[in-house]
Amino acid sequence: MVGAWCHACGQKRVMPEERRLGHLLGEAFHAITELDGKLLRSLRLLLFKPGLLSREYLDDRRARYATPVSLFLLANVLYFFAPALTDFNLPFADQVPGEMALRSLDDDSALSPEYRAYLAHSAGQNHSRWTAPLVTRKVAARAAVEPGYDLRKLAHDYDDEAGLVGKVLMVVHVPILALGLALVYVRQRRWFADHFVVALHLFTFLLLFAQLAVTPIHWLVESVAIGLPAGAYRVLALLLMGVLLAYFLLACRNAYRVGWGAAAAGLFALIVALWFANLWVYRTLQFVVTLWLI
Numbered sequence: 001m002v003g004a005w006c007h008a009c010g011q012k013r014v015m016p017e018e019r020r021l022g023h024l025l026g027e028a029f030h031a032i033t034e035l036d037g038k039l040l041r042s043l044r045l046l047l048f049k050p051g052l053l054s055r056e057y058l059d060d061r062r063a064r065y066a067t068p069v070s071l072f073l074l075a076n077v078l079y080f081f082a083p084a085l086t087d088f089n090l091p092f093a094d095q096v097p098g099e100m101a102l103r104s105l106d107d108d109s110a111l112s113p114e115y116r117a118y119l120a121h122s123a124g125q126n127h128s129r130w131t132a133p134l135v136t137r138k139v140a141a142r143a144a145v146e147p148g149y150d151l152r153k154l155a156h157d158y159d160d161e162a163g164l165v166g167k168v169l170m171v172v173h174v175p176i177l178a179l180g181l182a183l184v185y186v187r188q189r190r191w192f193a194d195h196f197v198v199a200l201h202l203f204t205f206l207l208l209f210a211q212l213a214v215t216p217i218h219w220l221v222e223s224v225a226i227g228l229p230a231g232a233y234r235v236l237a238l239l240l241m242g243v244l245l246a247y248f249l250l251a252c253r254n255a256y257r258v259g260w261g262a263a264a265a266g267l268f269a270l271i272v273a274l275w276f277a278n279l280w281v282y283r284t285l286q287f288v289v290t291l292w293l294i
Contacts, residue, residue: 042066051254075207092155098122104155127284157294180273
C-alpha cells in the first residue's frame with residue numbers, strides 16, 4: 001500500500017486511532033443519522049416512491065443504497081420487538097379444528113352463540129387435517145411425563161411461543177412472492193434474484209407499513225377510545241388496505257417499467273402469492289415448529 005488510499009479498491013489506510021471502539025461506534029451512529037446516508041436514502045425511496053428503489057437495483061445503481069437484505073433485517077428487527085400482527089400470529093384456537101378448539105379454552109361460557117356455532121363446524125386451518133393428530137400425540141407424550149398436562153395447557157404453551165416463532169418465519173413469504181412476480185414478468189427474462197429483490201422490498205414495506213401506520217392507528221382506536229361511528233372502522237380498514245394495494249400496484253409499474261395492465265397483473269400475482277404463502281406455507285410452518293418447540 002502506497003499513500004493513504006489503496007489503488008485497487010479505494011479503501012483508506014486504517015490509522016491506529018481508527019481501531020478504537022469509540023471510533024467504531026461513531027461510524028455506526030454517523031451511518032444511521034447521516035441525512036444523505038445510504039439507510040435514510042433507501043428508506044425515503046422505499047416508503048414514498050413505490051418501486052423506484054427496486055428499479056435502481058435492477059438497473060445496477062446500487063452503491064448509493066442499503067442492500068435489500070439490510071433493509072429487510074432492519075424491518076424484521078423492529079417487527080421482532082413490536083406486537084405480532086393478527087394474521088401472522090393466530091392463537092391455538094384458530095389453528096385447530098373447532099371441536100379441539102372448544103376443548104382447549106379455559107372458559108367457553110363467554111363465547112357468543114355465533115362464535116360457538118362457528119367453532120362447532122369449523123375444520124380449522126388448511127393444515128389441520130394432518131396436524132390435529134400431532135396435537136393429540138403431543139398432549140399424550142407430555143401427559144406421560146407431566147401428569148395433568150392436557151389440551152388447555154398445551155394451548156397456553158402454544159400461544160406463549162407462537163408469536164416469536166412467527167416473527168422468525170416471516171421471511172418464508174418472500175420467495176413465494178418472488179415466484180409470483182417471476183411468472184407474471186417471465187418475458188422480461190430476468191434472474192430470479194431480481195424478482196426476489198423486488199419481493200424483498202415489497203415485504204419490507206409491508207412490515208414497516210404495519211408498524212408505522214396500522215399499529216399506531218389500532219392503538220389509537222383501542223386505547224384512546226376514539227368515538228368513531230361503527231361504520232367508520234370498516235372504512236378506515238378499507239382505506240389502509242387501499243393504500244397498501246396502491247403501493248404494490250405502483251411498485252410493480254415502476255420496478256418493471258410496465259403499463260397499468262401489466263402492473264395490475266403483478267398486483268394480482270402478489271395478492272395470490274401472499275394468500276398462498278400465508279394460509280398454506282407460513283401458518284403450517286408456524287404451527288408445526290411451535291408445536292415441536294413447546
